[in-house]
Amino acid sequence: MPDVNMQVELAGVTLKNPVVVASGTFGFGREYSQFYDLGELGGICAKGLTLHPRNGNPAPRIAETPMGILNSVGLENPGVDAFIKEELPFLRGEGLPYKKRFETKIIANISGNTPEEYGIMCEKLAEAGVDMIEVNISCPNVKAGGLAxxxxxxxxAEVTETAKKHAGGVPVMVKLSPNVTDITEIARAVEGAGADALSLINTLRGMRIDVNTRRPVLKMNTGGLSGPAVLPVAVRMVWEAAQAVKLPILGMGGVSKGTDAAQLMLAGASAVAVGTALFADPFAPLKVRDELAGxxxxxxxxxxxxxxxxxRPW
Ligand SMILES: Cc1cc2nc3c(=O)[nH]c(=O)nc-3n(C[C@H](O)[C@H](O)[C@H](O)COP(=O)(O)O)c2cc1C
Structure with missing residues (x-):
């Protein structure tokens, strides 16, 4: 079979292949680096960062569902400063006997309580030299009474504009929530506010109940659904967003096979992320890449x- 050029562009950033790992499912890459060279990946969306360290939500915070999982991890992370000081150097391969061990793109993922927090984090990350910033807007706005x-x-739009203003030229990719009636409305607002790319979808709100104890299975009662069950929703939303805006799209939600990734790309994504599939198989992104190439x-x-x-829609 002839060689296929696997390189893709996402908001001016060249990815060696279109398969990246999704935020919150790959940590900061340390565990996975024991399995393979992280430079095999098109990119790494690092675990979601907040301005200050967070412990996340009480357990149980992960539950299985038919063809998926529910999670209510709640952004457990060491904070943006610890990421810059301890995790980014690791991802850059600094301190190793040979430089740039991981030839991949580093995408920092941020969540804030206020637009100002997003701005401060963007400034710090841009100065630290990440390749892209993914702005997670599935976060409650503290000032607006917790509305996401x-x-x-x-x-x-407000968060996008603030992030862009403080990102010092580092591309800003805004990660959309699927928990909306009309994804195109949000996609257009984010494009109008200056975003360089979109990523979608984040998790879908869900709930499971233990019928014997009558307790919700998750301590937070509800959580976010991800995994193969959400793929058709992701394909539909990427398709809708791609028609509404000109921005490049990082598609995700339920990818575990090459054909899943191909569906998201045909729907309009320039690249794809693999998340939940990593929990069953740490090699999933490499499998997806090879199947996609085939x-x-x-x-x-x-x-x-x-x-x-x-x-080719009917
Ligand atoms: C345990 C877990 C933690 C997650 N943490 C984050 C996060 O910190 N920031 C974020 O933007 N998305 C987060 N996500 C969402 C994923 O990045 C992804 O958008 C979603 O899970 C759909 O992809 P998948 O079905 O391949 O997992 C998380 C998902 C899971 C399962």
Missing amino acids: YGTRPELA LAARQGLASVSELTGGV
Whole structure:
């Protein structure tokens, strides 16, 4: 089979292949680096960061569901400063006998309580030299009574604008929440506010109840659904967003196979992220990459990027 060019562009950043790992499912790469060279990945969306360290929510905070999981981890993380001081150098391969061990792109993922917090984190991360900043807007806006930024176009736009202003030229990718009636409304607002790319989808709100104890299975009662069960929702939302805006899209939600990734790309994604599949198989992103390359080769494509937006709707 002829070689397929696997390189793709996402908001001006060149990824060696279109498969990145999703935020919150890969930590900061340390555990996974024991399995393979992280430089095999197109990119790494690091675990979600907040301005200050967070312990996250009480356990149980992960539960299995048919073809998926519910989580209410609640952004447990060491804070943006600890990431810059301890985790980013590791991801950059500094201190190793040979430089730049991990030839991959580092995408920091941030969550804030206020637009100001997003701005401060963007400044710090831009100065630290990450390749891209993924702005998670599935976070409660403390000032607006806990309403999630990602559910209101004007709030999503405000966060995007602030992030952009403080990111010093580092591309800003805004991660959309699927828990909305019309994803195109939010996508347009974020584009209008200057975002460089979109990523979607984050998790879908869900709940499981133990019928014997009558207690919700998660201590927080509800959580976010991810895994293969959400793939069709992700494909639909990427398709809708791709038609509404010109921004490049990082598609995610339920990817565990090459054909899953291809569906998201045909719907309009330039690259894809693998999340929950990592919990069953740490090698999932490499498997997805190789299967995607095989699929593109069988279809006679010179470049995998030819899949992007290639769906032929009825
Ligand atoms: C345990 C867990 C933690 C997550 N943490 C974050 C996070 O910190 N920031 C974020 O933007 N998304 C987070 N997500 C969402 C994923 O990045 C991804 O958008 C979602 O899980 C859908 O992809 P998947 O079905 O491949 O997992 C998390 C998901 C899981 C399962």
